[in-house]
Amino acid sequence: MTSLSSSSAYPDSAVYPAAPGPVRPPRVLSIAGSDPSGGAGIQADLKAISALGGYGMAAVTALTAQNTLGVSSVHVPPVEFLRQQLEAVGSDITIDAVKIGMLGDAEVIGEVRSWLGTVRPAVVVLDPVMVATSGDRLLRETAEEALRHLLPLADLVTPNLPELAMLLGEPEAADWASALDQGKRLAAACGNTVLVKGGHLAGDDCPDALVNTGGLLRQDIIEVGGPRVYTGNSHGTGCSLSSALATVQARTGDWEASLREVKPWLLQALRDADRLEVGQGSGPIHHFHHLEASAAPDTFAARLWAEASRELGAINALPFIEGLESGALPESWFNYYLAQDALYLNGYSRVLARAGALAPSEEEQLFWAKASQVCLEVESELHRNWLATRRTSQATGPVTKSYVDHLLAASASGSYGVLLAAILPCYWLYAEVGHRLHASYVRNGEPASHPYADWLRTYADEEFAEATRTAIRFTDLAAASASGQERAAMVEAFAHSCRYETAFFDAPRLFA
Template sequence: MASSSNSAVYPVGIGAVPARPHPRVLSIAGSDPSGGAGIQADLKSIAAHGGYGMAAITALTAQNTLGVSAVHVPPVEFLRQQLDAISSDIDIDAVKIGMLGDAAVIDEVRSWLEEVRPAVVVLDPVMVATSGDRLLHETAEASLRSLLPLADLITPNLPELAMLLGEPEAPDWATALDQGKRLAAECGTTVLLKGGHLAGNDCPDALVNTSGLLRQDVIEVPGTRVDTRNSHGTGCSLSSALATVQARTDDWEASLREVKPWLLQALATADGLKVGKGSGPVHHFHHLEPALNPAGKSGDFAARLWAEAVPELEAIYGLAFIQGLQSGRLPEPQFNYYLAQDAIYLNGYSRVLARAGALAPTEEEQLFWAKSSQLCLEVESELHRDWLSTRPASTETGPMTRSYVDHLLATSASGSYAVLLAAILPCYWLYAEVGQQLHAAYVQAGAPSDHPYAAWLKTYADEEFAAATRKAIDFTDAAAAGASAQERKAMVEAFAQSCRYETAFFDAPRLFA
């Protein structure tokens, strides 16, 4: 069923440059043998966003999650040989530039850029590592500043922004915005300000351009800080992802709004990788894992339920409806029928969620289920009405919709909170998993702007709904811990039945539309 969230849907693929299904992106950066930063992080980020990654190595480092112990810069002539070998054979859609090391390397990269003139150049001015280790010789800072005007986007963190301007680090966001405006005006390019070094829970980003290339001089995108020590390679990952997405959107705002939620979730799931003793890497491929609990913190009972869900997921992915929705070739009458039935289902589902709130043993759970019930009616019903207001679809309750709702209502009448949660859970869990896979496939295909269901594919992968799914799993796990053996058996049966109804609901448009 449709996700309960109030997040905005942003257009993708809008711009003068035709979308490329797999942008060819070159990373010019240093190597991190631990795999968390540098070209290793770049290649993962490029692949995660559907691009074809290439790399020219500027420096070799000896580093891990604890820090950098040595840096070796190969002869600059060899770097130029790498760059020429790639550009003489392969059309490059975007370039991401990271660690450069010294003035000779910077000058060689500048010479190559002036000759090749790539369409998209993102410069991450790597000067200081997250660990505090300096990665750029002080004597090379002037050369780096001369490279800035050749970039389409510069992505400094706040310490790097201050170093580029020769000023103290910004103590607050207002000062950072002022510094960003001055750097953008000085270089004549767009600057991405990153709030990761600020104190507090807020972690905003802002695109700044004072020459009219954006819809306004400053475009702020709010964000919340993720509580994790595993942020190694965050700047590398963000800049290379932006280069990849920009190659198909030609719109920095659209690119940032697509990449930022991915990076936040990469940070939120980083702890589950368990890499190293220090600041570990982010999880670049979190979107390819099941949505049960990306941090790997679900309990034994949730794992038991997931085993029941896997066969139904396999069946769902094989449905013609899902395949047509993914490709965009689904006949519109089938999609209209699906939405009309979903609106009917959500009306009944909201009552079941409200019942869960009435049975919940804690205030946190009461509030969660009450809010979920409200969102079903306020947000999702509105989305359905907007689509269906100009498209014909029957408002009669279909047989599969009636059976599913009756199953949930009957379970809610049993009086068992634990069994009711098990029955409710597939509408969160399976839907979140299918949504992530559909959206991932859409992105891998280059997020074509002419996809008729593009807006819906984006809502399916909404991070707020993924977070709500993880909470619903945790509540179900906790309820199972306090349930009797007979009640846990009933939970498995209720969950399995709802899983079967999820599959049948997705298949219903083929049968009844």
């Protein structure tokens, strides 16, 4: 198997600098109450932030005596102590996002409002905690008006349906259409985005919707569907969702993308909640279900992602990606990249066809055969629409040759699992990088003047995202039936392909 550090025509010690470390995790501050049973409040927030890849911090607004059965007592410390907590964290640590939960009383709300006005964090998610899952009131009635004045300082507000109704001073919505209408009116009143949640409605479907009156969202209502998870253990769901959204939003800058990433995690956290067996009442959700799953053979991709995430940080820091995002990328670099991409896709299509020949099921055979055909079609399209009108070298570059040689070696190994592991980074890393670039383009208002606008728009292709998920699933299945030695070879093949992906994006800087 070809190695970047040995017999490769593109040794990293010669022309490719050492990859930087992974991008630092978002630093997320939770301003909320404490739940000693660990299911809600800052305890749930810190778990959710960590589960979604962030570094969690907490400023405590209130102390509760509660468990899975209910809340028996609430103590609100002097507001001066909250001020000291916020100043201590803010004076020392850069805060990327803030999640606000239980505030308790009007004085606490006023202090948080004053701090937000001074610090102005980039991302603020407000979960207007007013009533606990058990039905216990967590916000004094005299503080409701103060909370309404705090709402405009948040970028995203995440009330459940009872809280949404209380904020508007109306009866609780009885159906989804009414809930969306209430969400639109609250968003209009506050000038921000409201996440309308369908968890309190009846039925097998449990939709969520981002609602606003303009701004970064591309439309007024973006609905993300999902199944209802029937469980008695949902303690801390709202706290966890809002914290997870704050964490992911600090990375993506796109509320829709953040919700689409967080919601599957939350659904699985609810599905696995019963396994925790915590308490006699409404137990907590399982924040770290994915860590348990990563040790199982059928979630082998979780192990591969540890390799991919390191290279993803390196790719995002490359001048080519930065230039493509800003529009400052030299056209000669882009032309070189596309020319090499066309040459690469020709070889990649042969490797995909080989995967189809080795595939054990008809579903996999058809998937890889179609993928091979799409590669050839994309190559033809590149030549016809862009490269045919521009002057660039048609010679195979050293990175392209080494990468294709590596894939061909994997296809000749005779192992379906090793071949899939080598193939996967071209799907997975490309999809992740593309998602980030497209989110940035949308966040900047989708300027038509961007020289690579047409290219950036293609990154929103849901069909490719779905194909990536399918490729990951097939790799997991192959690993489940592989020997320990073969799984080790899969990890090695995957890691090499990840490094070639980074090298491929950096090649225009070196060779264009």
